[in-house]
Amino acid sequence: MKLCALLLAGLLPCLGQTLTADTNKCFGNPMASVRLDVFSDFECPACRAFHTEMLPQIERDYGPTGKIYIVSHEYPLNIPAHKYSREAANYATAAARIGKYDAVADTLFQNQAVWSEMNGCKVDCRRKLWETIAAVLTSAEQKKVQAQATDPAVLAEVQNDVDLGNRLGVNSTPSLFLSHGTQRFALPWPVNYSIFRSMIDSMK
């Protein structure tokens, strides 16, 4: 019976969760045939590797062709070592509301060792987290982001991403989901870029 249920679940991959998207956290052509949903945590070293190495490659190779649409989701891991993940996600989501998500996400990942305790920060990590973000914003933008980062709507948006990840079975970061037509595939991590390209290129 259980096997039948598992087989049935396998036969119906298209009846899963509907993936939502904050359009301020997206890259590429919304009408693209391939969609990549990325669940990440700003304190996670593997997420930094994805964000600083693989993501630019994807954007460079597929941005001009309009074949892929990339959607970022927050998935701050609820573990003691990731003390400031949720706060960083709140700031990034607040920054998305003023069109600054990419700049804030880039600086958070690139300077992970500066503000993240598990990646090397020793003292004043919360202050350093904010200073890292503030460095890529004007003073007017800083005020907006600080105000929005505690806005219940922003907190709810981050939580919605986490809930969506939980429903999709996310249990580690980064978690990547590739959608094509009605099919959706969870990618194993780490992702070999050469194989990833072969998969994207085989999709019409």
Add this chain to the structure above:
Amino acid sequence: MMASSKAAKIFVLVSRVVLGAIFVYAAYIKLRDPWQLFAMSIDSYQVLPLSMAETAARVIPWVELAAGLMLIAGIWLRISGTVVSLLLLTFFGLMVRAYAKGMEISCGCFGPGEVISWKTLLRDGVMVVAALAMTSLAFMNRPKTAA
């Protein structure tokens, strides 16, 4: 003596049907999805060059399917048991190596998404023991040929 022989036969029957079903299911999951997903899982173990990982990703699911179906049908049990035992020993060895090295990778057993943990090691360890015992019994109980 007869009781233990009967118990052995029941053990072989249950083991081959359960292991066969698991192998058919594992093959089905991999064949349903693009082969690149399994290739990424194999590549993440960092033991094979890319071209071999890609070839393995295309071949292994068919071997799993054939071996699983043969186990369930009970035909060529010594051959299918040996193939399944060797596959499981290889998978288990690679998983133990990855876990010991602290590699947080997907085991690739039933598609992506299952990170190697003591639970996956325990599950595969039990399957290895069952496969080895089943195959040994299949060899011990093979029909004697007339002189």
